[in-house]
Amino acid sequence: MGNIQAALTSEPIIESKTVSVVSCRFRGGQGKTGVEDGPVHLLEAGLIDQVKELGYEVRFDGHQEFKDIEEDFPSEQDPDIGRMRRPRLVSKVCEKVSQVVEERARAGEIVLTLGGDHSLGMATIGGTIEAHPDLCVLWIDAHADINTPETTDLGWLHGMPVSFLLGLSQMPEYAWTKGRLHPSRIAYIGLRDIEAGEKATLKKHGIKAFSMHHVDKFGITKVVEMALDAVNPGRDRPIHLSFDIDALDPSIAPSTGTPVRGGLTFREGRYICEAVAETGRLVAMDMVEVNPSLTDPADPISAQRTVATACALIRSALGENLL
Ligand SMILES: NC(=[NH2+])NCCC[C@H](N)C(=O)O
Ligand SMILES: [Mn+2]
Ligand SMILES: [Mn+2]
Numbered sequence: 001m002g003n004i005q006a007a008l009t010s011e012p013i014i015e016s017k018t019v020s021v022v023s024c025r026f027r028g029g030q031g032k033t034g035v036e037d038g039p040v041h042l043l044e045a046g047l048i049d050q051v052k053e054l055g056y057e058v059r060f061d062g063h064q065e066f067k068d069i070e071e072d073f074p075s076e077q078d079p080d081i082g083r084m085r086r087p088r089l090v091s092k093v094c095e096k097v098s099q100v101v102e103e104r105a106r107a108g109e110i111v112l113t114l115g116g117d118h119s120l121g122m123a124t125i126g127g128t129i130e131a132h133p134d135l136c137v138l139w140i141d142a143h144a145d146i147n148t149p150e151t152t153d154l155g156w157l158h159g160m161p162v163s164f165l166l167g168l169s170q171m172p173e174y175a176w177t178k179g180r181l182h183p184s185r186i187a188y189i190g191l192r193d194i195e196a197g198e199k200a201t202l203k204k205h206g207i208k209a210f211s212m213h214h215v216d217k218f219g220i221t222k223v224v225e226m227a228l229d230a231v232n233p234g235r236d237r238p239i240h241l242s243f244d245i246d247a248l249d250p251s252i253a254p255s256t257g258t259p260v261r262g263g264l265t266f267r268e269g270r271y272i273c274e275a276v277a278e279t280g281r282l283v284a285m286d287m288v289e290v291n292p293s294l295t296d297p298a299d300p301i302s303a304q305r306t307v308a309t310a311c312a313l314i315r316s317a318l319g320e321n322l323l
Contacts, residue, residue, distance in 0.1 A: 016108050016110045018057040018058070019058050021048065021112050021114065022100055022101060022112065023039040023043070023113075024063075024097055024114065026097075026116040028119070029156055029157035029161075030158040034291040035257060037292050038114060038116060038291060039115070042307055043060075045308065056110075059109060069092045072092070073089040084157065085154075085157070086157065094122050097113070101124050101128055105284060106130075111127075111283070113284070113286045115286065117257070117288060118289055119156075120286065121162070125137055126164075126177060132238040134238060135181070135185065136187075136231035137242060138239065138240070138272070139187070140188075141244035141246065142260040143244070144198045145159055145162050146163050146166075148201070151200075158289075165177075165179065165181040186207060188209040189247070190247035191210070191212065192212045192263065193260045210223045212263065221271070236281070237281065238281050238283040239283065240283060240285070241282060241317055242286040243288070244256075245288065245290050246263070247263060249261065249263035252269075252305065252309050253290075253309050253310070255290065255293075255302045255303045255305075256290065256291055269309070273314075274316045274322065276317055277316065278322060285314065
């Protein structure tokens with residue numbers, strides 16, 4: 001009965017065997033250099049071969065090109081709008097990325113976006129939802145990234161993508177954003193650094209958010225189950241997994257721009273990805289905020305550790321070790 005109902009109510013999910021890698025060497029949504037090198041390090045670590053080894057075809061046609069946009073909007077041509085920093089650059093880059101992601105998702109490929117900073121989330125999810133209107137999102141992060149231009153303190157766009165996805169932030173420079181994601185279709189796991197304005201927004205819209213407190217209280221198994229029950233009760237909707245590496249504890253993923261102690265363990269991170277793989281509904285994944293240039297002085301292999309962790313999470317989401 002469950003299956004029949006699923007077949008009747010949900011669009012067919014393409015059982016894709018192609019992973020499309022969208023590499024975004026972009027750092028304009030935050031203030032630190034080096035995050036644009038995240039994709040390069042992930043690829044140098046052998047990510048493509050690792051994915052092929054899991055039985056997928058991999059499509060990768062080089063890094064996305066943002067040069068012309070960066071030339072059109074150098075900082076002098078891109079003054080702050082209110083508190084927002086580099087607003088036009090981020091908008092133009094994300095608009096382009098969303099078109100690429102949409103096209104690949106429509107082709108039935110699993111879209112794997114490598115960042116770059118998490119402002120890209122507005123592009124990736126914005127693109128995926130055009131191809132899969134029934135989409136639900138798991139946002140794995142220490143931060144809620146749901147600031148609006150009004151609530152943001154620092155003004156960086158990597159703290160705001162969710163507000164654009166939900167249509168809470170609207171402005172002429174971001175007219176391309178459609179605000180299609182319903183608040184009931186996104187759940188967070190890993191939160192531990194949420195601003196007051198963000199907390200109010202989460203409450204107001206009844207968004208399911210599981211903090212590290214909940215992970216401690218219920219365990220990761222239960223938390224993932226509750227998150228999926230909230231956004232995907234029949235396990236029949238396509239899933240976009242947006243993974244900010246800073247969700248993990250800095251001891252496992254030190255090389256990131258806004259680390260917050262008390263994060264997910266390596267196994268908890270992998271468990272989330274495995275549970276998504278188990279549903280068979282993954283249509284897109286983001287791996288963002290890997291910044292190999294930021295190192296913990298106490299950890300001589302910070303960057304390698306962080307990159308290896310990110311690769312392991314990606315492999316888990318693609319089904320590694322599922323029996
Ligand atoms: N994707 C991230 N790492 N975001 C960090 C956001 C930090 C802070 N809440 C802000 O809005 O600026
Ligand atoms: Mn974060
Ligand atoms: Mn984030």
